[in-house]
Amino acid sequence: MPTIQEPAREIPVLMDADIVVVGGGTTGPIAAAAAARRNKKVVLVERFGSLGGNLTLGLNTKPSGALVGGLPLELWKMARATGAAGADYFAGTKTGKVKIASPCDPEIMKMLLTRLCTDAGVQILFETVVSRPIVEGGKVTGVVVENKAGRSFIGAKVVIDCSADGDIAAGAGAPFVMGSGDDDDEIKMQPVGMYFTMSDVDVVELARWARQTDDVPAQAIPDNDDDLDYGLWLTGFNKTIRAYREETNIDLPRENITLKTANGLMYVNATRVLGVNVFSPIEFSAAIVECYRQIEEYAQFLIKKVPGFAKAKIAQIAPVLGVRETRHIRGEYTLTAKDVSGETSFPDSIAADVSAFDVHDVKGADVDFRGLKPYELPYRCLVPLGVEQLLVAGRCISADHTAHGRSRNVPACMATGQAAGIAAAIALDGNTTVRGVSIERLQAALREIGMPLYADELG
Structure with missing residues (x-):
């Protein structure tokens, strides 16, 4: 240049x-x-x-x-x-539980x-x-x-x-x-993404559904509903995401998403942008714009398709891009x-x-x-x-x-x-x-x- x-x-x-x-x-x-x-x-x-x-x-x-x-x-x-x-919890994965x-x-x-x-x-x-x-x-x-x-x-x-x-x-x-x-x-690096949170989620309804579905294979759900504030962790939703894609033709790039609770809020790890050179200010900025689009779409997906989210709304969006590698x-x-x-x-x-x-x-x-x-x-x-x-x-x-x-x-x-x-x-x-x-x-x-x-x- x-x-x-x-x-x-x-x-x-x-x-x-x-x-x-x-x-x-x-x-x-x-x-x-x-x-x-x-x-x-x-x-x-x-x-x-x-x-x-x-x-x-x-x-x-x-x-x-x-x-x-x-x-x-x-x-x-x-x-x-x-x-x-x-407290620490044990999350189920395909190779067993991890603390x-x-x-x-x-x-x-x-x-x-x-x-x-x-x-x-x-x-x-x-x-x-x-x-x-x-x-x-x-x-x-x-x-x-x-x-x-x-x-x-x-x-x-x-x-x-x-x-x-x-x-x-x-x-x-x-x-x-x-x-x-x-x-x-x-350049082959893990993709970037951006967390967001949602408020007004009925975590008890979500936890009860997650215990029964086969669409959340990795999970940690406390036995006591009083412990859901910090203890709920769910990864999966693959089938539900695929069905929603076919129904709406909306681009949701992740095969699965992760939900977890912390102090009354639901933290959502769902966005993904591939192939970003974070040392390029143009690419880095474009990735943030794309994450905003995805956040809006994933929030609507959760509200429409996942039990417990019917009255939920976006509470906050991370002010920084999450870079993994x-x-x-x-x-x-x-x-x-x-x-x-x-x-x-x-x-x-x-x-x-x-x-x-x-x-x-x-x-x-x-x-x-x-x-x-x-x-x-x-x-x-x-x-x-x-x-x-x-x-x-x-x-x-x-x-x-x-x-x-x-x-x-x-x-x-x-x-x-x-x-x-x-x-x-x-x-x-x-x-x-x-x-x-x-x-x-x-x-x-x-x-x-x-x-x-x-x-x-x-x-």
Whole structure:
């Protein structure tokens, strides 16, 4: 495309920190709090005005797996204590039941994540975008940020990339692959979508129908109707959707949809847009427009065809597009499909994870959601190749397209954020690099906060 010349200029140094965490979504607050609790000066940079990303702003609300220890479990206990989350439940899938931490109230969770960080001493910068990392001699030394005050620099001894898309790692020159990593011209990534909620749903009527129908094969329904506020989870509706398509000729692209409750609202995961390059502002914006169309159509489908929705209406629409997959940063080790099936044990494991395997097909086929046995996340997946004093955490860690089906979920993202924050602090304490950090010290620190490290600890 055509270019213009941007004049060079000097920018002010806003502050210096021990550790800068880029991205305040699901992963970044855990990383920031973990590092700050080890007496490090931590700055958390977030482009929106609240924390939680897809979990809160995106209305995703649920971890898609159990939270087994450390700060993630501490956070969910905080939510339960305030009535902002329910008890764990078991969701039925085609491979049996998978334990899932209940959804949270996304509005309360924004405040709890903020409290977790500020209580630990984290400096949060809201409504601030990171433009690029600064690299000197192959080492990241800080980031350039932009906000209402203009453009400035934050110096750092370690940067943790929790941007989800690996923006900082890619900008620093770390290698990466997009999606499946195929060499052809087609970028193959899981589709994007957008959550919405509906109010005035008769959840008791819906639950009674769901227990009897064969059109909701994956479900978690509490025995007690009083527990439906946080405990109802339904995936399916394939036959009903197909019949509605044939009757109306309306384009509903998903083969199935998921409904779940959280604090009196019904959360709907139904939209899907394939083949979106989220790094193209034109394609990204078009995907949002298409999601709005689909939300209107799916809401009408539910009102007309699903018991319990007769008086329902749209209550809110996520203000952000839900992106499942983009860059996989290449690290010292790349997690594989075999690894996330629980077939590999790692001496440098930083967490045992029981997230569901959750893959939305790149070509639009039915969602592959199932429970698998526990697996391990090695520290090497957090250490990018080719650049120093940088860690990645969250869904951009070094994992292949299939392994990403587990490692992209909230429990794994939080676990990698926690490990990255602690590792960065330990490296600074020991005057070493994050690449050379003592795995023994890291694992001991994780043990101290109750984080299981190996799959056999979870049964």
